[in-house]
Amino acid sequence: MTSQTLAADSTESGESADTAVEARRRWMRTLAMASPAALAAAWLGWEPKPAVQAVRGPEAGLVMVRARIDGGGARFNLGEATVTRATVRLHGEPLAADAVGTCYALGIDLEHARLAAVFxxxxxxxxxxxxxxAEVIAPLEAAQAERDETRQAEARSTLVDFFSVAREHA
Structure with missing residues (x-):
């Protein structure tokens, strides 16, 4: 199922297409950034499991990372990044109809990409x-927010007030 199909389904249920695309963007970010162990634990506890058929991959490869000068200027090739992608088809109980899931994740963890595509x-x-x-995305988002807050606190602890340092030497 593509994001356009998801947006069309959501529009029928009252959501705007932009809201549906943004929701999918949020959960895909969460799945791609989740720890592989957390995804494996969530899948292990998932019952009933639908049948999973690999459509593409999982396979690892390289993508070119592009950047912009000053965030909005001329583009340039920054370098390459390793990415793993997977596409799966889910069918059978408990699904109402066949579903297709896709994931692109940084790194070379094939199982991570496969499980993220399943979810x-x-x-x-x-x-x-x-x-x-409720059972997968919300706990993963909470764990990621806690991890991000810890990293931000560590970064804030190294903050130096250069104005006061300059004043001391004046």
Whole structure:
């Protein structure tokens, strides 16, 4: 199921297409940045499991990372990054219809990309979406927010007030 199909399904249920695309962007970011162990634990506890068929991958490769001078100027090639992608088709119980999930994740963890694609497929099924959001996405987002806050606190602890340092030497 593509993001356009998801947006069309959401529009029928009252959500705007932009809201649906933004929601999918949020959960895909969460799945791609989740720890592989957390995804494996969530899948291990998932019952009933639909049948999973690999459509593409998982496979690792390189992508060119492009950047802009001053954030908005001329583009230039920054370098390459290793990315793993996977596409799976889910069918059978508990899904109402076949679903397709896709994931692109930094790194070379094939199982991480496969599991993230499985949960993406579950999220595209209207009957499973609320369960996945509550049992998988919400805990992963909370853990990521806690980890981000810890990193920000560590970075803030190294802050130097250069104005006061300059004043001392004046």
């Amino acid at each position: 993406d497929g579950l999220l595209t099924d209207a009957g499973q979406r609320e369960r996945v959001l």
